[in-house]
Amino acid sequence: MRWMWIDTIVAYEPDRRLVAIKNVSLAEEHLHEHFAADGALPAQPVMPASLMIEGMAQTAGILAGSVRRFREKVVLAKIQKAEITADVVPGQSIRYDARIERVDPMGAGTSGTIERLDHRTGAWEKIGETEIMFSHVDQNMSGLAFPEHNFVFSDSFRNVLRASGLGHLMD
Amino acid sequence: MAIPRAEIETKVSEVLESALGADAEDIVPTAILTEDLGAESIDFLDIQFQLEKKFSTPEKPFKIEQGELFPENMMSNPDFVKEGKFTDAGMKVLREKMPHVDLAVFEGDRNVKGIAKLFTVKSLCDFIEIKLKK
Secondary structure (H helix, E strand, O other): OOOOOOOEEEEEEOOOEEEEEEEOOOOOHHHHOOOOOEOOEOOOOOOOHHHHHHHHHHHHHHHHHHHOOOOOOEEEEEEEEEEEOOOOOOOOEEEEEEEEEEEEOOEEEEEEEEEEEEOOOOEEEEEEEEEEEEEEHHHOOOOOOOOOOOOOOOHHHHHHHHHOOOHHHHO | OOOOHHHHHHHHHHHHHHHHOOOHHHOOOOOEOOOOOOOOHHHHHHHHHHHHHHHOOOOOOOOOOOOOOOOOOOOOOOOOEEOOEEOHHHHHHHHHHOOOOOOOOHHHHOEHHHHHHHOEHHHHHHHHHHHHHO
């Protein structure tokens, strides 16, 4: 399986904001374990909140990476805040709206809102907020050396950017 | 208009509670950010960003440049650090760039491993006070 928790990017404002969509589907194997039927309790598939945080981290991470044209290795360093107040179930879509708060040679601070779309009503509803920090690992204070190759922005990320019409950001 | 010291201390304390999850009663002037309040390397960037937000006003943004609050890019410079200790040139730069830290105790040791201990709650408050006066 590919560790991609966003499907497409629908909005991009350079150095400021990036919005991604994730469609939640019953074809995703993990939903059948989260939560499987248990005795008298029927199965209750819901998108794990931890993976929504990952989805936002990928959205905000691409945004942070785009500021320096993906030359930095941008890694998730700290989740200052992650509040998710409602479940997302198969058939619904998630929108991750990430904004840059501050960028420094050492890293970036981001904030984000998470929304869900119920296709029956067509209405987006805010269900969460995040504050996530990223480190530019090559600039970190511990002085550790990392490989030259940018292992963070792999082919999977590049494919999403290309398919979303943002391939030029990687040139 | 200058911000009173008590207000600086309150705001710094709020930032440390938020960034480090520290308890208010542990945030005393002598508390060392790493040893006493549990700060790790990424927390220093978090603290920097949060201080900027806290002390910025619409009229006057408060921006902390890289290496202004905490020493950066010094450790790998052989002119400033040799065999794990700050050289005379390195100490001179520290004195010039870091008037908010008390280097008196550090002069004798100069071991780079000890540098993190210089950053206390008081040093953050001093940094803000000095910077706001500029």
